[in-house]
Amino acid sequence: xxxxxxxxxxxxxxxxxxxxxxxxxxxxxxxxxxxxxxxxxxxxxxxxxxxxxxxxxxxxxxxxxxxxxxxxxxxxxxxxxxxxxxxxxxxxxxxxxxxxxxxxxxxxxxxxxxxxxxxxxxxxxxxxxxxxxxxxxxxxxxxxxxxxxxxxxxxxxxxxxxxxxxxxxxxxxxxxxxxxxxxxxxxxxxxxxxxxxxxxxxxxxxxxxxxxxxxxxxxx
Numbered sequence: 001x002x003x004x005x006x007x008x009x010x011x012x013x014x015x016x017x018x019x020x021x022x023x024x025x026x027x028x029x030x031x032x033x034x035x036x037x038x039x040x041x042x043x044x045x046x047x048x049x050x051x052x053x054x055x056x057x058x059x060x061x062x063x064x065x066x067x068x069x070x071x072x073x074x075x076x077x078x079x080x081x082x083x084x085x086x087x088x089x090x091x092x093x094x095x096x097x098x099x100x101x102x103x104x105x106x107x108x109x110x111x112x113x114x115x116x117x118x119x120x121x122x123x124x125x126x127x128x129x130x131x132x133x134x135x136x137x138x139x140x141x142x143x144x145x146x147x148x149x150x151x152x153x154x155x156x157x158x159x160x161x162x163x164x165x166x167x168x169x170x171x172x173x174x175x176x177x178x179x180x181x182x183x184x185x186x187x188x189x190x191x192x193x194x195x196x197x198x199x200x201x202x203x204x205x206x207x208x209x210x211x212x213x214x215x216x217x218x219x220x
Contacts (some may be wrong), residue, residue, distance in 0.1 A: 001094055002089075003043050005096070006097045007048070009100030010051055020206075024102055025205075034102060035049060037110060046092075048087045049100075050073050096110065097159070097160075098158075105198075112196055114157075117160070120160070121191070126153060133145065154183060165186070
């Protein structure tokens with residue numbers, strides 16, 4: 001098995017108001033922390049970073065023990081992922097697609113997710129929903145409870161045997177479907193994805209307060 005990680009870091013951080021991937025997290029930029037987790041995994045042979053050249057040079061400049069390849073992003077996330085897929089080295093059999101804004105993912109979780117995908121075809125980190133869920137009306141009034149049994153919050157990495165994710169995106173493109181993650185692309189061709197409980201916090205940095213929370217979790 002040869003696994004290539006694709007770290008998606010092409011977003012503009014509009015909701016953040018500043019470049020969240022360049023923000024220091026306990027002294028290390030968010031993007032660098034994310035990339036270094038995959039470089040530390042023995043299951044990962046190479047890393048493709050989907051990012052603008054200036055962001056890549058500023059946050060990831062230098063040499064690495066493994067191949068690190070940069071490619072430009074696209075108009076949206078799924079275009080960026082497909083740019084990353086087009087750049088994976090020859091001989092790659094499994095890809096692990098990860099949001100650059102999730103710096104707390106553990107190497108152990110990465111390895112388990114990749115191993116699950118190598119065996120089953122498709123696997124993704126996720127966590128079971130534990131909170132009470134309500135459905136509200138247009139005025140924001142809670143009207144009914146939603147059964148949380150078998151509901152999961154999706155995370156990354158999302159890992160796939162390479163031919164499978166390529167086939168899924170070919171179908172998505174043909175049908176002009178917009179997807180927000182790769183598990184949704186697999187759903188478009190009728191293939192389920194095994195959900196792997198990450199067991200540890202895997203916060204996505206979205207709002208300024210997330211940086212403080214991530215730093216507290218990291219320090220703990």
